[in-house]
Amino acid sequence: xxxxxxxxxxxxxxxxxxxxxxALGASAIFAAAWMGLPLEVIMQxxxxxxxxxxxxxxxxxxxxxAIMAEGGMASRIIDFAKxxxxxxxxxxxxxxxxxxxxxxxxxxxxxxxxxxxxxxxxPQMIKSGYPRLFAVNVTISGSLQPLLIPPSxxxxxxxxxxxxxxxVAHLFIGGIIPGLLLGAALIGLCxxxxxxxxxxxxxxxxxxxxxxxALDAVWGVITVFIIMGGILSGIFTPTxxxxxxxxxxxxxxxxxxxxxxxxxxxxxxxxVVRTTGMVMIMIGFSVAFAYMMTLMRIPAxxxxxFVAISSDKYTFLLYVNILLLVLGTFMDLAPMLLIxxxxxxxxxxxxxxxxVHFGIIMIFNLGIGLLTPPVGPTLxxxxxxxxxxxxxxxxxxxxxxxPMLIVLxxxxxxxxxxxxxPNLLLxx
Numbered sequence: 001x002x003x004x005x006x007x008x009x010x011x012x013x014x015x016x017x018x019x020x021x022x023a024l025g026a027s028a029i030f031a032a033a034w035m036g037l038p039l040e041v042i043m044q045x046x047x048x049x050x051x052x053x054x055x056x057x058x059x060x061x062x063x064x065x066a067i068m069a070e071g072g073m074a075s076r077i078i079d080f081a082k083x084x085x086x087x088x089x090x091x092x093x094x095x096x097x098x099x100x101x102x103x104x105x106x107x108x109x110x111x112x113x114x115x116x117x118x119x120x121x122x123p124q125m126i127k128s129g130y131p132r133l134f135a136v137n138v139t140i141s142g143s144l145q146p147l148l149i150p151p152s153x154x155x156x157x158x159x160x161x162x163x164x165x166x167x168v169a170h171l172f173i174g175g176i177i178p179g180l181l182l183g184a185a186l187i188g189l190c191x192x193x194x195x196x197x198x199x200x201x202x203x204x205x206x207x208x209x210x211x212x213x214a215l216d217a218v219w220g221v222i223t224v225f226i227i228m229g230g231i232l233s234g235i236f237t238p239t240x241x242x243x244x245x246x247x248x249x250x251x252x253x254x255x256x257x258x259x260x261x262x263x264x265x266x267x268x269x270x271x272v273v274r275t276t277g278m279v280m281i282m283i284g285f286s287v288a289f290a291y292m293m294t295l296m297r298i299p300a301x302x303x304x305x306f307v308a309i310s311s312d313k314y315t316f317l318l319y320v321n322i323l324l325l326v327l328g329t330f331m332d333l334a335p336m337l338l339i340x341x342x343x344x345x346x347x348x349x350x351x352x353x354x355x356v357h358f359g360i361i362m363i364f365n366l367g368i369g370l371l372t373p374p375v376g377p378t379l380x381x382x383x384x385x386x387x388x389x390x391x392x393x394x395x396x397x398x399x400x401x402x403p404m405l406i407v408l409x410x411x412x413x414x415x416x417x418x419x420x421x422p423n424l425l426l427x428x
Contacts, residue, residue: 006031006292020335021278025285031292042288049287050280052160053239054168058153059276060242061108064223064249066272069103069116071253071260073220077102078120080217082202083210090194091202092128094187096121096135097142101183102221104146108153110333110370110378113143118385126386129200133396134193136386140371140393141186141400143378147333147367148179148360151227151242153279157334158359160283161290161341166355168238169231173422174356178364178411185403193399219252279334286338293342302343306350313351317412320344321365328369332377336366357418364408371397 009030013023025046032042081098088094099117118139125135147154150172159166193199205213227245230236236244253260306316327336340362348358370378373394383390411417 005034006289006296010289020331021282021285024282024289024335024339028285028288028292031296035295041291045288045291046284049160050284052164054156054160054164055280055283057151057156057168057239057242058279059272060239060246061151061153061156062275063269063272064242064246065109065112066268067246067249067253067260068220068223069112070264070268071249072257073103073116073249073253075120076213076217076220076257078117079213080221083205083213089201090190090199092121092125092130093134093138093190093194093199095202096125096138097145097183097186097190100139100142100145101149101180102224104149104152104179108146108149108151110143110147110367111381113146114139114378114381115385117142118382122382122386128202131197132386132388133392136382136388136393137397137400138186138190139385140378140382140397141404142183143382144364144367144371144404145179145183147363147370148175148182150175151238151245152363154333154337154363155359156238157279157283158337158341158363161286161338162345162355162359163342165345166359167426170356170422170426171359172228172231172238173425174360174418175363177417177421178360178407181410181417182404182407185407186400189400189403219256223248223252282335283338286335289339290342298343302347306347313353314413316347316351317353317361321361321408321412324362324365325368328366329372329376331369333363333366333370336369337362354415354419356422357415360418361408361412364411368401368404368408 006027010023010027013026014020018026025042028042028045029039032039078095078099081095081102082091084098096117099121100113103113103117118136122132122135122139125138126132146152152172152175155171155175156168159168159171223245226248227241230241230244231238254262306319309319310316324336324340327340344358344362345355348355370376373379373390376390379390379393379397383393386393
């Protein structure tokens with residue numbers, strides 16, 4: 001009955017239109033009152049959940065991404081990518097994906113990537129003769145990469161949801177190969193479609209133009225080396241690298257590119273604070289929600305259920321993939337990480353699944369949900385930029401799920417794709 005009260009109240013609050021963060025907190029309070037626990041316990045757990053030092057990385061990464069996105073970094077990355085592939089058939093589609101790969105090393109957000117890259121690339125692709133729906137689909141699909149390629153703040157959220165037992169640095173490095181593999185698979189699909197549908201050729205970039213574009217883009221690319229180089233060398237923790245990257249992004253945008261007005265800074269900071277506040281509230285309430293689940297032995301019961309169904313690790317991972325793909329279509333990525341991670345963590349030990357490997361699997365699965373109706377926030381942003389309906393995109397994007405699911409399967413059943421690089425660079 002306790003379980004029914006907790007999950008039932010959460011479901012009712014969500015159907016009533018209550019934001020997920022507040023639904024988590026309200027259902028935890030409701031369940032605590034039902035069980036006769038002092039409500040101060042919920043408030044303490046909520047407060048403790050937001051006190052972790054690692055959480056400071058989230059506002060810094062969000063701010064750095066916002067500065068670089070609104071300061072012209074996206075357009076410079078796009079021009080840089082055109083140097084290499086802009087002249088081949090379907091080149092603008094490949095530029096779109098490569099731009100998402102590079103911008104993902106700064107933004108770490110699927111929605112931010114779609115908004116920044118899409119606002120530039122979708123109109124360009126349409127003007128160059130690409131179908132409108134194809135341009136939107138490429139942009140949306142490519143935006144899955146920033147969730148896997150560091151610095152993804154969702155990896156920080158996963159680490160916190162796992163009780164701080166999973167290294168953020170290992171998660172960052174572990175997502176590199178899956179993210180690049182996804183980008184390569186999407187490029188392969190775009191080349192096939194471009195040849196099949198005879199998409200237009202792009203214009204080659206002259207050597208002089210290429211040198212000018214590369215010099216202009218190098219300042220932003222250095223941000224990537226600051227983040228990853230600082231972590232790998234041991235100079236910075238992930239949180240410290242985020243702060244340094246934030247300062248560097250500000251200096252480059254305001255004093256090198258000079259493409260952002262000082263009077264617009266307060267509005268951008270307001271957006272960053274609002275986003276960070278939403279994330280922090282969600283984390284705090286999710287910790288209280290997870291505490292109530294632990295008291296009710298929900299993770300242990302689910303673990304016993306999975307073991308009863310099958311003792312095979314690969315069958316377990318198949319079930320988890322299916323479950324997360326379905327759940328991801330109805331709820332955003334961050335709350336699903338915060339709800340599901342405490343449930344699955346005890347199960348990983350029974351099946352011998354590495355928590356870093358499982359974290360990448362979870363983020364990959366739930367990231368696909370961002371591109372899938374009926375919720376699909378990334379899908380909604382892409383549709384708004386491309387001026388198309390969700391129904392039209394939902395039908396035409398189906399072929400892009402093929403490379404996503406293939407790469408997801410490879411990442412799931414070949415742990416070395418995730419674990420080899422962090423073990424090599426950081427040790428176990």
